[in-house]
Amino acid sequence: MLNPRFDEQPDISELQAALTTRLVSDPQLVAPYARDTSRAVATGAPIAVVLAESTADVSTALAWATRAGVPVSVRGAGTGLAGGAMGYDGGLVVSLERMTAILDIDVDNRLATVQPGVITATLDATAREHGLFFPPDPASARISTVGGNIATNAGGLRCVAHGVTTDSVAALEVVLADGRVMRTGARTRKNVVGYDLTRLFVGSEGTLGIITQAIVRLKPVAPGSPRSFRASFSSLEDAGLAVTAIVNGPTQPEVLELMDSLSVEIIESFHPSGLEVPAGAMLVGQTVGLDAETKAEDITTLCRTLGADDTEISETDALLEARRLSNPALNARGLKISCDVGVPVAALARMFHGVAEVSAAHSKRVSTVAHAGDGNLHCTVESPDTPTGISEADAVIDDITRLALSLGGTISGEHGIGSVKRHELGWQLDEVALDVQRSIKAALDPGGILTPDRAI
Structure with a gap:
């Protein structure tokens, strides 16, 4: 004990x-x-x-x-x-910050073997030297680690096309609570031997074991030059409807992100780039492949038919860079009370409408950025960094989280539960599900030493 x-x-x-x-x-x-x-x-x-x-x-x-x-x-x-x-x-x-070795890039099998402290963007850049890339692309890719991404099953900008981190993990080396070392998964595309322990540890937030090595899947870089695009809407709900139409349409982007007007305003004040603050929201995204230009044109045309006031296609990544600056910009503004709820993509418009109602009910401005293509929203409350301000902001976040659940969503799409969201677990998981997860925790960590009283 x-x-x-x-x-x-x-x-x-x-x-x-x-x-x-x-x-x-x-x-x-x-x-x-x-x-x-x-x-x-x-x-x-x-x-x-x-x-x-x-x-x-x-x-x-x-x-x-x-x-x-x-x-x-x-x-x-x-x-x-x-x-x-x-x-x-x-x-x-x-x-694990010193465990930064990229041990192998297996080009023929499109696999990389890495230690957990490798920075995500570093792995991606190394893979690109071989004509490959690492699909997970969290907004924090330049500072977060592969091990941390695996521990929380992080998402990111490319999720709409390539899935979340677990979809890129083939095998793991894990140290259990008693010091034993276990290996899961395989280098093969197919593997149905025993329970899927690899996926059990992905997203377990350090509660079941510590990941010390990972074999991750890479993909070939698409030929041609990518195109970034922007569509500005006067209504946040219209932007949500446009996302649903794009995701369900014949032309699929690799990235599809949303920033509401408050987010764009904060980002521009933090790092001016010439973006015009929309009345409602701005969609930004990227298309890849030899037909990237045509795809971007198709998507922006669709956005205009669905109410976009203004659109743009660019050969640079400047639009995506603005999206990546959202967290630093919000932090610089002193905004730190946030959530990362997820909803079915078809419910985005209703979710945005509901967030506006919650914001008005609490008289608190809410900044929303989203991995819109997969329905993952990051809502941050504008509130003083005082005990009272934090308490008031937390109440807003709780209402936004309950709203997401009412629409068939989840309390966390990629950040994990940790200690901040633990009080919300019972809102989504029934007692049987919680009991089963606690039983798994007890079986692998009977002394309860690994990240106790967090996640589960």
Whole structure:
């Protein structure tokens, strides 16, 4: 069981002897590893950080933590938004930031073998040197890690065409709570041997084991030059209807994103690029292939027939760059109370209408950006960064989340549950589903040391 008295710190000398300089216990050096970029509030100080450089380091750390009954938080780049990587008071942090090797690019089988600390954009750039690319493309791709993306089953801009992270994961190496090392999956396209443990660990948020290596699937880069496009609407609901029409139409984009007027306003104030703030919302996207220009023209024509006031096609990525700036821009404005609900694509227009009603009911402005092509919305509440302001903003987020569920949606599309959304679990999962998931957790981590009291 977990150490019940964190004021009596466990003896870390054994762990220090095994890991030497890879174990850091100086409180000032430990502090930066104790939090992520979420709005979760730190509840204490970890006793040490393991700067793991190998699977063996992680195994040693977890075996010790299990014997000592010490809670463990897992950290990649610390870019998580759900409070999943926050350190525990008296706990141990296992950092994977040094495990950055791209071990193999298997061009013939379109696979890459990587350690968890590889930055997502770095893997993508390396694959492109071989005419391939890594499909997952979260907005944080330049700072988030492959391991973190797998742990939360991250989505991103290219989801509408290529799916979420789990669709690109072939196999994993995982260290279990007691230090044992397990391998899941295979390098083959087909594999129906035993339970699908790979997908069990994808999205498990560090509660079942720590991923120390992954074999991920790559895809060939489309020929020709991509085209970016924009369509501005005076109505957010019309933009939602346009998304549904595009997704169900014959011409499919690789990227289809939405920014409402408040989001565009905030992004432009953060990094002016000449974007004109729409009255309602702006769709931005990208088409690829030899017919990318024709596809972009077809999509923008469809948008005009559905009420777009203005459209644009570009040979640059500037429009997508504006979308990627949404999180830094919102953070710079001091806006940090957000959610990442998902709804069926056909419900987008109703969702946008409902968000506007929630915003009006609470007298709080809400900024919405979305991976519109797959129905994943990120709503951020404009509210003072004070206890009262945060409480009021949380009430808005709760109402938006309940709205998404009422439309057949989910409380999280890609960020995960962590500690921030744990109170919402019972809104979506019934007691039987929760009991089964807790049973799986107990079977793999009977001591409850791995990211306790988060996710499930």
